[in-house]
Amino acid sequence: MHAPFHTIAIIGLGLIGSSIARAVRSSLPEAALRGYDADADVRRRAGDLDLVNIVTGSAADAAAGADLVILCVPVGAMAEAARAISGSVAPGTMVSDVGSSKAGVAAALRDALPGATVIPAHPVAGTENSGPEAGFAALFRGRWCILTPDDDAPQEAVERLSAFWAALGARVEIMDAAHHDMVLAVTSHLPHLIAFTIVGTASDLERVTESEVIKYSAGGFRDFTRIAASNPVMWRDIFLANKGAVLQMLQRFSEDLFHLQRAIRHDDGDTLLDLFTRTREIRRGIVEQGQDVAKADFGRVPEEQAGSDAGKR
Numbered sequence: 001m002h003a004p005f006h007t008i009a010i011i012g013l014g015l016i017g018s019s020i021a022r023a024v025r026s027s028l029p030e031a032a033l034r035g036y037d038a039d040a041d042v043r044r045r046a047g048d049l050d051l052v053n054i055v056t057g058s059a060a061d062a063a064a065g066a067d068l069v070i071l072c073v074p075v076g077a078m079a080e081a082a083r084a085i086s087g088s089v090a091p092g093t094m095v096s097d098v099g100s101s102k103a104g105v106a107a108a109l110r111d112a113l114p115g116a117t118v119i120p121a122h123p124v125a126g127t128e129n130s131g132p133e134a135g136f137a138a139l140f141r142g143r144w145c146i147l148t149p150d151d152d153a154p155q156e157a158v159e160r161l162s163a164f165w166a167a168l169g170a171r172v173e174i175m176d177a178a179h180h181d182m183v184l185a186v187t188s189h190l191p192h193l194i195a196f197t198i199v200g201t202a203s204d205l206e207r208v209t210e211s212e213v214i215k216y217s218a219g220g221f222r223d224f225t226r227i228a229a230s231n232p233v234m235w236r237d238i239f240l241a242n243k244g245a246v247l248q249m250l251q252r253f254s255e256d257l258f259h260l261q262r263a264i265r266h267d268d269g270d271t272l273l274d275l276f277t278r279t280r281e282i283r284r285g286i287v288e289q290g291q292d293v294a295k296a297d298f299g300r301v302p303e304e305q306a307g308s309d310a311g312k313r
Contacts, residue, residue: 003031004163005068005094011059011081012072013037013046014231015126016098018135020070021051023168026137036062037132038073046132059084068094068164069116071109075099076237082112091115094157098123100184100234101242102148102177110150117157122146122180123170124188128229141169148177185245190253192235193246195227 008024010017013035024031035052036059037043047055056062063069063085071081078097089095095116099105102120109118125143127134145165149158162172175183202213202221213221239246263271 003028004160004167005031007032007034007066007068009034009036009062009066009069010052010072011036011062011069011085013042013051013132014072015130015134016123016139017070017072018046018049018051018132019137019139020072020098020168022135022137023140027167027169034062034066042132049132051132051135060088063093064088066093068096068161071095071097071099074231074234074237075101075105075241076233078105079108079112082109086112089113089116092117094119094161096121096161099241100188100238102180104241106148106150106177117154118150119153119157119161120148120177121161121165122148122184123165125170126230128226130231138169140165143170144173145170146173146175146180148175148180181242181245182248185242185249189238189242189246190249192227192230193239193250194253195224196235198224199228
């Protein structure tokens with residue numbers, strides 16, 4: 001398809017930024033790519049991987065001449081990144097981001113870039129890995145990308161950015177920024193907070209050694225460790241940026257956890273069965289929506305089978 005943008009600047013070349021670059025190369029090959037990362041070693045590695053046409057020495061140089069600039073940095077660094085490109089962004093240039101919280105980010109981008117067309121975005125995709133080598137072109141395929149434009153944002157700009165993400169394989173949704181932050185507090189931020197807590201608690205138990213925690217990890221704990229291995233800087237910033245919604249959801253979770261604790265203490269099997277039945281239906285809905293697969297062990301391939309399949313390729 002025809003590229004919605006001619007020159008795309010990606011500020012931040014970690015998992016998401018490098019995946020965007022790879023997806024653009026795959027789906028919109030006529031678009032020119034410019035990239036920058038604050039880490040000189042990441043810039044070098046991105047150059048070695050040929051992620052973009054030009055790896056620049058500053059964010060301002062990457063943004064110069066681009067008609068789309070995507071800030072792929074932790075939400076706590078968004079304001080600084082926006083200020084860094086403010087002198088290079090031409091009037092009308094579209095600036096977006098990939099942050100997991102939106103209301104605060106949108107305000108920071110508007111303040112730093114008064115002449116730009118700011119359309120915040122959040123591709124709801126990722127892995128626990130980080131760095132330019134961790135990205136892959138299919139990361140956004142079949143996943144949601146939520147755009148949170150202001151009410152006065154030009155409709156043509158919203159449609160162009162929607163077309164961009166659709167070209168990368170994403171399913172696009174338009175949402176109010178505050179509502180986005182509440183939804184993501186439930187579906188992403190609170191689960192991550194719980195995972196960090198559970199794994200931290202396990203590591204602190206005096207009567208259970210770290211080697212036992214690792215050796216005897218059952219499926220549930222093992223899956224929590226995958227979430228808890230996510231980028232610590234990114235998640236620190238997300239919780240601080242979206243603390244209002246996160247604290248509200250954490251309060252609700254604490255109340256629900258108390259009721260569950262009481263049911264177990266008083267042998268209230270009916271309450272437990274009702275909760276577990278309802279949560280099972282949520283899982284079925286996620287599978288039906290194509291957000292996960294119903295295969296055993298979450299579709300993991302056993303090591304011996306993976307080796308056998310690799311030999312067939």
